Amino acid sequence: MATFALIHGGGGSAWDWHLLAAELRGRGHDVVAVDLPIEDESAGLLDYADAVAEAVGDRRDLVVVAHSWGGFVGPLVCARVPAELLVLVSAMIPAPGEPPSDWWANTGFEGKDMSDPVALFLHDVPRELAEELLSKSRDHADKAFAEPWPLDAWPEVPTRFLLCRDDPFFTPGFMRGVVRDRLGITPDEIDGGHAPMLARPGELADRLEGYLAGRS
Known part of the structure; x- marks a missing residue:
């Protein structure tokens, strides 16, 4: 069995993963999900990675799973602790020296109407879950957005990318x-919107176990 370290996206929390965590634990895996210190004005990207690494401790057979903005953190964790696999779920992919705030222009991202976050991020999440997620949203301090991504190169860990076919964001x-362009691989795909951990936790757990077994 594996240990899954689950890294939430911008404004999120460990709660975002609670359905997936239950799925994985029910299959015999260990799960580590932490609240990144995103509200701490003094915390930067390395502090975020440290928070995950400290929670992982000496666990082995580690699979790091990063969602959305958490893509800036997942590789940093893999550079700190031994990991068997990194899985990016509808995640941002950083380049060496790139501040997260520059990612949008550097990748050619087209701006979106943010007035309806449910439609943009959570359209296939059950309404009560979507409302609870929004109620738990946290402010994200500026430091980690502005500082350059600190790795010189992608960590030497097998990496998979899972994109969501119905993601409007x-x-x-x-x-x-x-x-x-950034990883030189073909992404895998799953149905649904930006938050499969809430909309399709069982299917996402199937995918993660498939990666672990080398089946898909």
Whole structure:
């Protein structure tokens, strides 16, 4: 069995993963999900990675799973602790020296109407879950947005990317190009919107176990 370290996206929390965590634990895996210190004005990207690494401790057979903005943190964790696999789920892919705030222009991301976050991020999440997620949203301090991504190169860990076919925010066509250009791989795909951990936790757990077994 594996240990899954689950890294939430911008404004999120460990709660975002609670359905997936239950699925994985029910299959015999260990799960580590932490609240990144995103509200701490003094915390930067390395502090975020440290929070995950400290929670992982000496666990082994580690699979790091990063969602959305958490893509800036997942590789940093893999550079700190031994990991068997890194899985990016509808995630941002950083380049060496790139501040997260520059990612949008550097990748050619087209701005979106943010007035309806449910439609943009949570359209296939059950309404009560979507409302609870929004009620738990946290402010994200500026430091980690502005500082350069600190690695010189991608960590030497097998990496998979899972994009969401019905994601109105990180649309499939856009993300296929980013994954090709930045990782040099073809992404895998899953149905649904930006938050499969809440909309499709069982299917996402199937995918993660498939990666672990080398089946898909």
